[in-house]
Structure formats: structure tokens, C-alpha cells
Amino acid sequence: MKRTTVGVVGVGRIGRMHTENLVRAVPDAWVKAVASPRLDGAWAEALGIPVRGTDAGAVFDDPEIEAVVITAPSGMHVELIERAAAAGKHVFCEKPVAFEPERIARAQAAAASAGVKLQVGFNRRFDPSLVAAWEAVKAGAVGDVHQVRVTNRDPKAPPIAFVRRSGGLFFDFAIHDFDTVRFLSGSEIVELYAAGAVLVDPEIGRAGDVDTAVITARLASGALAVIDCSRQTNYGYDQRFEVFGSKGSVMVDNITPTTVVASSKGGIVGDKPYENFVGRYREAFVAELAAFVASVREDRPVRVGAADALAAVRAAVAAKASHETKQPVRLAELAQPVGGGARR
């Protein structure tokens, strides 16, 4: 079977990483084209990508391209998904697709009516540790799930310019945590209470965002969940997870670049966790693209789609509202988006 022909739209930091992963680590994919307004042609050429354009048309208008990877800025995702769907191309799109549930529903409907697949970049669902944790939960290792805990902390606060356009901590950062709570519990967030604070950098507060948050939630299964977020640990990218239930618990701890432990009079010192998501989720970023390409080739449903993006964004909307009103928010009380379609 010949390789699946792929185009990449938008090659910023994440786009470059995805492209390199496709070229080097997903043997079933062939990256034919990349398009980006500020394309580094030499980089693309070195990767052996023959079509290099500054306009997305270079990807969408090529009938040979079966699947596209959209890693353009968040604000353009929905329009690009619609264009891809109209051109009959399967889509992998970076999270969160959009910050507004209605716009995600629009993208979902476009993909559904065109009969193309739409996978969303919730990379954690492909992390070997988190997959193993979920497999254990599914196999009954923890019994009935009672509590889910997600610790998500960045090593360093992002630049203020990024904070301003990021959509805020609940949308940009905790969005992964809402998805992880759903993934690890196999249940839906019904209600949540979000307490946010500005403790890392007052500039983040002046930009209208928070840098620290504790989000507690009730799930449809009856279980409770806790998410704690910080924009700054100073000790690396802190990613820990726990599912606790009637028969025990499973935990996912931080992963370190090496396992070296140096003992001296001054103490016992090991590695800090990876510095950022590129290192920590290296395998997950490859696996999510390999899974997407496999879904296209084998015509199987994607493992994480628009419905998941919608659920996570709705939780983010609720969290922002909860933080602002200082009251718990039921997700059912948020305005329901119209449209949508089943996950394919």
C-alpha cells in the first residue's frame, strides 16, 4: 500500500515539530507539501518536501494530498478545517480548534458533512504512560473511579505577548487537563469550580489572565476531579496524574531526561523533569500522528476528535466563568452550540 500523502498548513514551532515527526517517524506518511506565510524553504527542502508554498492553497488545491495537518495560529483553525473538508481532505488539527464551542461545532459539522476525519491534537492521549494508566483503569485495576487528579505546571511563565493572544490559562493550558480528566475517568465533567490567582507574574494579571489555578469538578460518573495548574515551577515541566478508586489507584509520575542520581554531602540530586512539552511528550507527538495516518489508511474513527475538543472547550468556558463569578458552574447551563456531528 502506498504512503498517505500529507500536507502541513502553518509551520510555526509546533508545525515544524509535527512535520519533522511525519517525515522521520511516520513511515506510512509522505509529506508532499508545506504552506506557511513565513516558510523556511531551506528547512523544508532539507526534509525532502517537494512543494513549499506561502499560501494554504499549495496544500488544499493539490488533489494528491489526502490529509492535512493544521498547525496555523488558533484563530485560523476553523476556516482552514472548512477549506480542507471542502477539498475532501482528512484533517489533523492542533488543539483547541477554537475557543468558542459554536466554532468547534462548525468545524465538526464541516468535517462530518464532507465525510472526512477530524483528529484534534490532544497529545497526552497518546503518551505511553497515560495510555497505560487508562488501560489499567479500563481493565478495572482501580475499581470504580472516585477521584482523578491532574497536576500541570509549566517551567517558566510564557512571554506576555503570548499570554495576551493565548486565550488565557483555562483555554490555552488547562484545556489539556480537562481532556485528561475525561480521558482517564472515562466520564464527563458535569460541574466545576475554578479558583485562579496571579502569583507568578503581576504582568499576567494586568493582561487579564491568571497564572495559578485549582479546579475541582464533579463528573457524570459521580467521581470528583482536581486539576492544579501553575505557569512556573522553576524545576521543569511538572506532569503528574492519578486515578483513585474503590480498588486502588494508578499514578503517572514525571519523566526525566536521564535517571542519574548524584549523591554527595550536599544531598541526593536527580534530574529535573523535562523542560517542556516537546521533551516530555516526544513519543506522544509521534504516536498521535501515526494514529491519525492509520485512521485515514484503515478508515477507522480517530481516537480523539471534535467532540472531545468541544467538551474540553466547554469546560474551559465554564472554568473561566466560575473564576470570574466565584461560583461553581454546571456545564449544562452553558449555551449549547448548534450543529455538530458524530465523531468519525
Next chain:
Amino acid sequence: MRTITAGVLGAGRIGKIHANNLMAMPGVRLKAIADPYADFKEWPGSGIATSANPGDVLNDPAIEAVVICSSTPSHADLTEAAARAGKHVFCEKPIDVAPERVRAVLETVEKCGVKFQVGFNRRFDPTFARVRRAVVDGEVGDVQLVRVTARDPAAPPIAYVKSSGGMFADMTIHDFDMARFLSGSEVEEVHAYGAVLVDPAIGEAGDIDTAVISMRLANGALAVIENSRQAVFGYDQRVEVLGSRGGIEAFNETPARTVLRSSAGVRHDNPLYFFLERYQRSFVVELEAFFASIREDREPPVGGNDGLMDLLVCLAASRSLIENRPVRVEQPASALSKNRR
């Protein structure tokens, strides 16, 4: 070191532990134990006077300090009686379940000029004390997030649940105290989610067995508590503080530090089974600290105001659970000023 003569009121489970610890404690002479219901078979030939009447301890002029570990409803009365008799008081938590009564006890104690320590033993656990030191010494910088995971190994009998005052008053109160202790800050606002997931009978008794509690602290930090009445793998007691310079985490303690590797996997020991095992050392250290504060005429490290504040947080959490909204914790001016000392 000056030897202090002490008496114990209440010789139930915790009373026996305290009495035995006092017998082995340098600088302390345990003279008498009183409990109307106890059998005193444990102390034959120890030279310790045993009695069914608390008055025998309270009226003994040789006794300088009493350790109160009777049933909760008698704590307030016995504390006041002991204070009026001029004795320093160590009282098990809670002082009382009503803030007004606690305030009255605090006034009495203050008026009588005796030392008063409340049994929040976990503050004296070497592991948690180390976490606190990381905060005090600035190793983690300014506190931003505090996390407390506290899960019992098995749900208590329903009869106990019914008389416990509820999970928050019985169990979580230690975690509220831990959040205050580790952060060095008061709790301003609390939101609690609770659920009955372990045993429906606990729900029928009007209580919960699982909770996640979110708190805003006066210093701006956030805190979160996870509770369960049943962690089948053992007593799950972990804390973590994240600050502006880094974080510190305390893990469960196990009977031995071994890892067994085999084809079945890599196995670690289960945590120490329950609080008597896990906090064994803390019960000794808290009393050592109490007697040291008498000897050196210092304020005890955890006083009546802490008992009051923990109770007020507990009441706010209970109200939050019922009304499903964040509830501000009542901040009595006197308690605040005392805690800033």
C-alpha cells in the same frame, strides 16, 4: 531539665498512647490517670495512680500539667476545669464543635494564664515538619499552591460515622490544619465537593466519604485537599507545596524501604497502615514540645486559636457542601492577631 508532673484525663485509645509516651519521656513524671470507663490493667506496678474520677487529677496540687484525651464532648469542660485549677493543658482536637464554646474556653485559658496546646499532631511529624521548614527557610519561595492528600485505609463503622460530627470535623480538620500550617496563612474562602462513593450507608447516615476541597488563603495562595474514607492500599498521607522558587513533596511512609523486583513487576511496600503507625513519632514530639513550652515559658507551637481557626474552616466547608458555593471563613480578630505572633 526540670521535671514536670503530669496527669492524663481519658485513657481510651489515644489516652493510652499519650500515657505510655509520657512514662518514657525525660523531664516528665506521669503521676495520675483518670477515666471513668477505663480498665487500668496496663499500668500495674508503674507507680501511677489510677482513678475513675477526673477530680483526683485536677485537685492534685503536685500536678502541673494535664493531657486531656477524654471523649470530645468533655474536652471543653475539662480544659476549663484544669485551667481554673492552674494546670497547663494539652487537649486532643477538637476543643469543641461549637465556635462559641471554643471561644469561651480560650478566654478561660487566657484568664488563668496557663499554657494551652491542641493535639494537631501532624504538625510534629518529622516529614511534614520538614516541608514546613522548606517554607520557613525560603527553599520553595513564596507559597503559591498547597496540596494535601489524605485517605484513610478503611471506612469507619457506621456507629462511629454517626457520632463523628461528619467527615470534615472528624478527618478533614487535620488537613485544614495542615494547609494552614504549611502555608503559614489563614484560609479565607473554601469550596467543597463531596460524594458518597465508598459506602452508601455513610450517605444514609447523612455523611460523605469522598471530597475535594478548594481553598483561597489569606496570603493569596491556593490550596486543595483530596479526601477519601477508603484507600484500599493503606493510609495515604501526602502533601505538597509549590512556591515561587520550587516545590516540596512528602510521600507516604512505609514499614520498610524495599523494592521487590520480579517477573510480576516492581513492588513497593504499602504505606504504614493507619494513623497510629504513621504518626507514632508525632505523638511523642507534640508532647515534648508542650512540656518544653511550659519549662521555657513559651507559647505552645499549636494553640487554641489554631483549634478555633480549623473549626471555622471546617464549618465553612460544611456549609459550602450543603449550599454548593464558596463560603468565606469567619476571621475572628483575636485569632488572627494571635496567629501572627
